[in-house]
Amino acid sequence: MKSLPSTAELLEIPLWLLRTLKKGEISLYADSIGNIELTIEENRINLNFHQENQLKAILQLEAETKEDPLPKRLETLRLLAETLKQERLTITISLRDKRMLTIGYGANPTFSQRVTATDAIEVNNLVELVKLAG
Amino acid sequence: MKGLGETLAQLIDKLAGKGTNIQLTFKDLTLEWAGMKTKLNGSIMLDILYVSEKK
Numbered sequence: 404m405k406s407l408p409s410t411a412e413l414l415e416i417p418l419w420l421l422r423t424l425k426k427g428e429i430s431l432y433a434d435s436i437g438n439i440e441l442t443i444e445e446n447r448i449n450l451n452f453h454q455e456n457q458l459k460a461i462l463q464l465e466a467e468t469k470e471d472p473l474p475k476r477l478e479t480l481r482l483l484a485e486t487l488k489q490e491r492l493t494i495t496i497s498l499r500d501k502r503m504l505t506i507g508y509g510a511n512p513t514f515s516q517r518v519t520a521t522d523a524i525e526v527n528n529l530v531e532l533v534k535l536a537g
Numbered sequence: 538m539k540g541l542g543e544t545l546a547q548l549i550d551k552l553a554g555k556g557t558n559i560q561l562t563f564k565d566l567t568l569e570w571a572g573m574k575t576k577l578n579g580s581i582m583l584d585i586l587y588v589s590e591k592k
Binding site: 416423424425426427428429430431432433434435443461 | 548557558559560561562563564565566567568569570574576577
């Protein structure tokens, strides 16, 4: 059986991307279908998913880490968000140009802070996000 | 980096699935790694192949 990544291993990817990529754009196509666009600005990565299932897959991968699922899912996200904030880095996640989540330094949370227990996660579209994560 | 590589492979597997052609397109992508700056333009095609997995 293929071993699942640990939370720490999963967190390495966005941190490595943000530290290495300075600006520009990356588009990912699978079998000629446009899937994901990454726009990199100074200290910020905007991830725009074109397909719902791809964003779902990312959320599920995060939930499938070696550690226990539900509370750990939020803890993983919180750990990433706070690490990003400390390094003044921001990641935004959108689905077809509609902003879903802002994590890290650029987050400006309102009521979602009560659920996430951090000011480094901003939920931009709660209804859509719950649908995707469910 | 081994951990990162394995995690990236799992991520690609989730995003594209096995036996998929993945094309990455770069537009004015500036990278800085180990003190070196590089700019990338263009695209690369990845043919994702996997060795058969034991069930």
